[in-house]
Each structure stands twice: as C-alpha cells, then as structure tokens.
Amino acid sequence: MKKCLLILLAFSVALPAVSGAAVLKGRVLAAGSGRPVAKIQVGIASTQLPSKIKPYGKIPVRKIAVTDKNGEFLIETDQSCKDAFVFTQSLSHINRLSGNVPFCGREPRYRDLELDGVDALDLSQDAEIEFVLEPAIRSQRTVRIAMSDSTVLYSIVYLPPGNDSWPVLLWRTPYGASIRDFAAEFCQNGYAVVAQDIRGRYFSKGLWVMFRDDAWGENKDGYETAEWILKQEWCNGKIGTFGGSAVGITQLLLAPAAPPGLACQHVLFAGQDLYNQMVYQGGAFRKSLIEGWFKQQKFKPEAVDAVKGHPCYDEFWKGLNVNEKLGSIRAPILHIGGWFDLFTQGQLDSFSNIQASGGEGAKGRQKLIIGPWVHYAIGSRKQGELVFPANSLDPGPVMDQFCWFDYWLKGADTGIMKDPAVYYYVMGDVDDNKTPGNKWRTSDTWPVPAKATKLYLNRDGILAIDKPDKNSGVDTFFYSPSDPAPTKGGQELYQAMGPMDQRSVERRQDVLTYSTPALKEPVEVTGRIKARLFVSSTATDADFTAKLCDVYPDGRSMLLTDGILSAKYRNSFEKPEPLEPGKVYEIEIDLWSTSIVFNKGHKIRVAVSSSNFPRFEANPNTAVNSVYCSSGNPSCVILPVVPPAKAKTK
Structure with a gap:
C-alpha cells in the first residue's frame, strides 16, 4: 500500500469564507491517466466519535456527494461541522481518507482513523480537496485448472494492486x-480472489451431478483447486471461502475434505444435508424449488434423473450430507441464515453440529447469525407481507465479513471471536413498537435454553395446554391429488416467499386448524418445532403437513414455519414402509425452527393438511385422512418456550 501513496495527489486549500455553511469542493481523477472519474461517492464524517466504538464499526456518514462527468463534487456543510474526515466510497478503486491515506474497503471503519497520516479537514471555511484513485483490481486473468481425472475447470484470478502475496x-x-x-471489494481489502465454474457449468468441462464432485468423494474438485492455489506465488498460504446459496453449498461440502491452507469459511443461506434440507424434506419432493432451479439453470437431463432416481436417503445422499463427516472438518465457519429461508434448518444444524462435533480447528470456533429474512434478502425490512423494524437489517459489526476474514486470514484483532457465538433475531408483532419481540439477542449456544411445551389439538379447533379429556376424538378430511392445498409463502424461492396470511388456505375443507385463545401475556418460542400427530389414512401412503402461524388480533394468520412428512418414511428415510389402511400411527413432523414472541392478544395456530402444493409434490393417492385428538391419541405441537428471564438481549 505504501507504493499507492506515491501516486496520490491530495491537497487541502483554504478559500475565502462564505457566510453560513462552508463549501467543500473537489474532484476525483484516475491514477496514471489523470482523467476525471465520474459517479464516485465522496463522504464526510464528523470527528466527534462515540465514546464506545468497535474497530470494525462503520463511521456514520454525515453527507455524501457524487462526482459528475468532470470528476467534480461539491458538499455544503452546516456550521456544526467545523472539521471532518473526507473520503471516497468507490466500488472499484482503492479508496482514500483525507490525509493521503488509502484504506481497505468501500466504507471507512473506526479502525481506519488510526492509520498513519489520517488528518481531519478544516471545514470552518471553504476548502478544496483532490483524490487520485487507482483500480482495486490490478490483474484479472483466466486460468484452466486440470483435476486429477483430467477434467478442466474454468477459473478467473483477480489480484489487488502491488506485487505481494495475499x-x-x-x-x-x-x-x-x-x-x-464482488472481487473488487475483496481486492480493496487486500485479498486475492479465485472464482471458478464448478464441473459441468458454464466454461468448465465435465457433467454436473448435484454437487457430487464438490465434496469428499471420488472427485474432489474443491480440494484440488485449493491445492493449486497454494502453489501460486501470489498466495501467502492462507485460503478462505465465501458465498451463499449454491456457492454456500460448495463451501460446506468442501469443509470435510479439509484441504491444506483452508483457514476459514463464510457461508450464507445454504444447506449441509441436501436430502433433508433441499430435495426431499420429510421425504417429500420439494417440487417448486428443485424443478424451478433445474429449469432456470438448464441442467442436463442426467443431473435431473440422478436426483429423481434417489427418493430415499441412500449412499448418493450420504455423500452430500456434511453430518456424515463432522469430525473431518477443520475450519472455523461463520454461518448466516434467515427464519424464512429455504435452508433455515441447514444453517442452524451446520453451526450446532460442527460447533459440538467438528474436528480440531472447527469445534468451538463456529459463529451463527440468523435474522428475519427470506433467501438472500438481508437488506430489506419487508419480508413476505410483513415489514420488520429497521433494527432487523443489521446486528452490528459482526455482520461485516471482513471482521471474520481479517481475523482468520490476516491475524487482525477484530474482536469477532470475543463476541457471543450466536446472534439471532427474535421476531414479534410488527404493528406494536412496544412488543417484547423484534430484537437481536445473543447466546453462547444453539439451541438456546427453552422448555419443551406441548399444546394439544382438540376436536373443537382449540389448541390447549391440557390433554383432551375425551376417550375418542378424530378430525377427518378428504384429500385429492387433483386439488391439493395451495402454497402461500413460506421457505420458498420461485414463488411468493416469507410470512404471508394463510386464511384463504385455512378455509379449505382439507385443512384443519387449531388455535389457542387470545394470549393474556406474550409468549416467546425460540427453537425447533415438532408436530406429534396420531393419524390414519384409507391409502397405503399419505403425506401430512403442519404449519405454525401467528394470528393477529385483526384475524391475519401469518405463516412462521411449516413441515411435511411422507408417512411411508415415518420410521426411516432409508426404507419406505406402507401404511395399513385405517390403522392409527404416531408420526412426527419437523417444522424446522423459528424465534418469535407471540404478543398479548395474539393466538398461536397450527394448521394440518395433507398437501402444500407446489412447495411439495402432491401425493398421488386419493384418500380420507384422519387426525386423532383424544386422551388415548393426544396429537400435539411441541414448542420451545423461552422464559423471559432466560433471554439475553443484545
């Protein structure tokens, strides 16, 4: 970075004072050519800092201007701003702070104010400043990396300025x-980046078959790519991985392979058990997600056949389940997910399982952040049909990925490993700003301490803490595969997502609903939800679905989470067992997890059916299905209730 200072031409010139506010004028030029650079943000921040700051906290920006076609900008300051830090906020250059100092990233952090040479600009009078910026990416080149089976993978290498190793x-x-x-931001922060098309995708050779070659099997493409990186002169011996969704899956599948040099991972919105968390949740095919994704990405027919050809949990899926190889994982991982994400339980299980059972280097070194988000929607308050408070957007500096990477890859004391292991958002009544929910909380463990509380289904549609007192009670409905209950919101991707009002679905004859009376006090539920039902069917196989909803005083029934079980997999996902028509079976539906305070005056509702289409493929069997609600067959939902004294608010 010292070399960068030689080409910086920044200066401050006092101008005649103007009555009222001072005016800061300036321009931004390109290094080397001296040409003006348009559309560069320039900001100012007060020198008056909060008493308590975190090094990686972002400095609050008071005003921002954008350079015009001549690279020029103008900022009018108010009289309260006598001096300030001035800085560029380019997306594609090495940014600068007043005082001729380059800093890492797109926005200055408190730590940057301690860099040698940083100087506040006197804005008690008009002033001028000029910045000369160089590109964040010094070099971009294409390479083709041969795997051990001779398959060639297309890759792009992005290097930051300088001739160092990173x-x-x-x-x-x-x-x-x-x-x-993306790469420019990492190069701004002093990292080299390698981006690769996985096997069978875009410019890489071979056939893609459901991430099989990205794990620890016969082909270990991620492992061999890491080996190649370590041999390059621009690599300093440390490797991190980053990305979300499918890119997060390739990270998690790489983790048990434990390639040399892998020092940390940063995973967003991804699953680590692809059978249960992606393709066959509860043994039911996730039709909308998988068919929508395969169609959008134009996967080859062989890839589609491979997935549809393995409806049971078998060796194919064991090779795509990180839980099978926890002890082989060596890297710390920061996991980020959302309560309405299509991989919600995947992020939670990844954290808790590796934190408890990972190998040396991984065990006890995991972090988890989970907010009220649908898939990859971190930056939005609106999720589904609800608008959460502004605090839902960000739990603080812990969300800064460079806190994580700088700690593990640069040895910087970012403070992130001193923070609690878990940051989770407890949702609440979005219409009541005094609700005890809608807050970030922290914990050293997941799941958090909670009391497993059973609420029993009663024939009159009541959900109660007491078991039914009648010896017989059954609710029956007719299920037809030609008219399945429609999906409305939830943990989806290719249709409406997130919390949505379920009343239009709940009116159907094939949907049973059970609700508590209006709550007299708020109730917090944080953790994994299970529905334990006693059921029967006139068919040899049937699906049973369950939803957990927060019912507002105005009647809205807002979906929180849901689940399904294909009854033939009631004992094992490895071996289907047909039902005996008319026989009563006890089954358990996994609704995954949530965190919410059901507010005073709200109701807790459970809805039971045999379909949720097209979220799940409709069971082909026409049937009369029954749910039993009696003292002998006490169907219930099991909620992890958190006593108020147990919760730790951030």
Missing part, C-alpha cells in the same frame, strides 16, 4: 465465474 478467497459457483464487482 490471502486468497475462493468462490466456486454454478452461476458463472465472472464476479468482477
């Missing part, structure tokens, strides 16, 4: 390796 961040994707905008 920690390297690896991005392995089915969506195309051209990620210059």
Whole structure:
C-alpha cells in the first residue's frame, strides 16, 4: 500500500469564507491517466466519535456527494461541522481518507482513523480537496485448472494492486465465474480472489451431478483447486471461502475434505444435508424449488434423473450430507441464515453440529447469525407481507465479513471471536413498537435454553395446554391429488416467499386448524418445532403437513414455519414402509425452527393438511385422512418456550 501513496495527489486549500455553511469542493481523477472519474461517492464524517466504538464499526456518514462527468463534487456543510474526515466510497478503486491515506474497503471503519497520516479537514471555511484513485483490481486473468481425472475447470484470478502475496478467497459457483464487482471489494481489502465454474457449468468441462464432485468423494474438485492455489506465488498460504446459496453449498461440502491452507469459511443461506434440507424434506419432493432451479439453470437431463432416481436417503445422499463427516472438518465457519429461508434448518444444524462435533480447528470456533429474512434478502425490512423494524437489517459489526476474514486470514484483532457465538433475531408483532419481540439477542449456544411445551389439538379447533379429556376424538378430511392445498409463502424461492396470511388456505375443507385463545401475556418460542400427530389414512401412503402461524388480533394468520412428512418414511428415510389402511400411527413432523414472541392478544395456530402444493409434490393417492385428538391419541405441537428471564438481549 505504501507504493499507492506515491501516486496520490491530495491537497487541502483554504478559500475565502462564505457566510453560513462552508463549501467543500473537489474532484476525483484516475491514477496514471489523470482523467476525471465520474459517479464516485465522496463522504464526510464528523470527528466527534462515540465514546464506545468497535474497530470494525462503520463511521456514520454525515453527507455524501457524487462526482459528475468532470470528476467534480461539491458538499455544503452546516456550521456544526467545523472539521471532518473526507473520503471516497468507490466500488472499484482503492479508496482514500483525507490525509493521503488509502484504506481497505468501500466504507471507512473506526479502525481506519488510526492509520498513519489520517488528518481531519478544516471545514470552518471553504476548502478544496483532490483524490487520485487507482483500480482495486490490478490483474484479472483466466486460468484452466486440470483435476486429477483430467477434467478442466474454468477459473478467473483477480489480484489487488502491488506485487505481494495475499490471502486468497475462493468462490466456486454454478452461476458463472465472472464476479468482477464482488472481487473488487475483496481486492480493496487486500485479498486475492479465485472464482471458478464448478464441473459441468458454464466454461468448465465435465457433467454436473448435484454437487457430487464438490465434496469428499471420488472427485474432489474443491480440494484440488485449493491445492493449486497454494502453489501460486501470489498466495501467502492462507485460503478462505465465501458465498451463499449454491456457492454456500460448495463451501460446506468442501469443509470435510479439509484441504491444506483452508483457514476459514463464510457461508450464507445454504444447506449441509441436501436430502433433508433441499430435495426431499420429510421425504417429500420439494417440487417448486428443485424443478424451478433445474429449469432456470438448464441442467442436463442426467443431473435431473440422478436426483429423481434417489427418493430415499441412500449412499448418493450420504455423500452430500456434511453430518456424515463432522469430525473431518477443520475450519472455523461463520454461518448466516434467515427464519424464512429455504435452508433455515441447514444453517442452524451446520453451526450446532460442527460447533459440538467438528474436528480440531472447527469445534468451538463456529459463529451463527440468523435474522428475519427470506433467501438472500438481508437488506430489506419487508419480508413476505410483513415489514420488520429497521433494527432487523443489521446486528452490528459482526455482520461485516471482513471482521471474520481479517481475523482468520490476516491475524487482525477484530474482536469477532470475543463476541457471543450466536446472534439471532427474535421476531414479534410488527404493528406494536412496544412488543417484547423484534430484537437481536445473543447466546453462547444453539439451541438456546427453552422448555419443551406441548399444546394439544382438540376436536373443537382449540389448541390447549391440557390433554383432551375425551376417550375418542378424530378430525377427518378428504384429500385429492387433483386439488391439493395451495402454497402461500413460506421457505420458498420461485414463488411468493416469507410470512404471508394463510386464511384463504385455512378455509379449505382439507385443512384443519387449531388455535389457542387470545394470549393474556406474550409468549416467546425460540427453537425447533415438532408436530406429534396420531393419524390414519384409507391409502397405503399419505403425506401430512403442519404449519405454525401467528394470528393477529385483526384475524391475519401469518405463516412462521411449516413441515411435511411422507408417512411411508415415518420410521426411516432409508426404507419406505406402507401404511395399513385405517390403522392409527404416531408420526412426527419437523417444522424446522423459528424465534418469535407471540404478543398479548395474539393466538398461536397450527394448521394440518395433507398437501402444500407446489412447495411439495402432491401425493398421488386419493384418500380420507384422519387426525386423532383424544386422551388415548393426544396429537400435539411441541414448542420451545423461552422464559423471559432466560433471554439475553443484545
């Protein structure tokens, strides 16, 4: 970075004072050519800092201007701003702070104010400043990396300015390796980046078959790519991985392979057990998600056949389940997910299982952040049909990925490993700003301490803490595969997502609903939800679904989470067992997890059916299905209730 200072031409010139506010004028030029650079943000921040700050906390920006076609900008300051830090906020250059100082990233952090040479600008009078910026990416080149079976994988290497060696961040994707905008941010922060098309995608050779070659099997593409990186002169010996969704899956599947040099991972919105968390939840095919994704990405027929050809949990899926190889994982991982994400339980299980049972280097070194988000929607308050408070967007500096990477790859004391292991958002009544929910909380463990509380289904539609007192009670409905109950919101991707009002679905004859009376006090539920039902069917196989909803005083029934079980898999996902028509079976539906305070005056509702289409493929059997609600067959939902004294608010 010292070399960068030689080409910086920044200066401050006092101008005649103007009555009222001072005016800051300036321009931004390109290094080397001296040409003006348009559309660069320039900001100012007060020198008056909060008493308590975290080094990686972002400095609050008071005003921002954008350079015009001549590279010029103008900012009018108010009289309260006598001096300030001035800085560029380019997406594609090495940014600068007043005082001729380059800093890492797109926005200055409190730590940057301690860099040698940083100087506040006197704005008690008009002033001028000029910045000369160099590109964040010094070099971009294409390489083709041969795997041990001779399959060639297309990769792009992005290097930051200078001729040093750097920690390297690896991005392995089915969506195309051209990620210059992403790479620029990492190069700004002093990292080299390798982006790769995984096997069979875009410009890479071979056939893609459901991430099989990205794990620890016969082909270990991620492992061999890491080995190649370590041999390059621009790699300093440390590798991190980053990305979300499918790119997060390639990271998690790489973890048990434990390649040399892998020092940390940063995983967003991804599953680690692809049978249960992606393709066959509860043994039922996730039709909308998988068919929608395969169609969008134009996967080859062989890839589709491979997935549909393995409806049971078998060796194919064991090779795609990180839980099978927990002890082999060596890297710390920061896991980020959302309560309405299609991989919610995947992120939670990844954290808790590796935290408890990972190998040396991984065990006890995991972090988890989970907010009220649908898939990849961190930056939005609106989720589904609800608008959460502004605090839902960000739990603080812990969300800054460079806190994580700088700690593990640069040895910087970012403070992230001193923070609690878990940050989770407890949802609440979005119409009541005094609700005890809608807050970030922290914990050292997941799941958090909670009391497993059973609420029993009663024939009159009541959900109660007491068991039914009648010896007989059954609710029956007719299920037809030609008219399945429609999906409305939830943990989806290719249709409406997130919390949505379920009343239009609950009116159907094939949907049973059970609700508590209006709550007299708020009730917090945080953790995994299970529905334990006693059921029968006139068919040899039937599906049973369950939803957990928060019913507002105005009647809205807002979906929180849901689940399904194909009854033939009631004992094992490895071996289906047909039902005996008319026989009563006890089954358990996994609704995954949530965190919410049901507010005073709200109701807790459970809805039971045999379909949720097209979220799940409709069971082909026409049937009369029954749910039993009696003292002898006490169907219930099991909620992890958190006593108020147990909760730790951030």
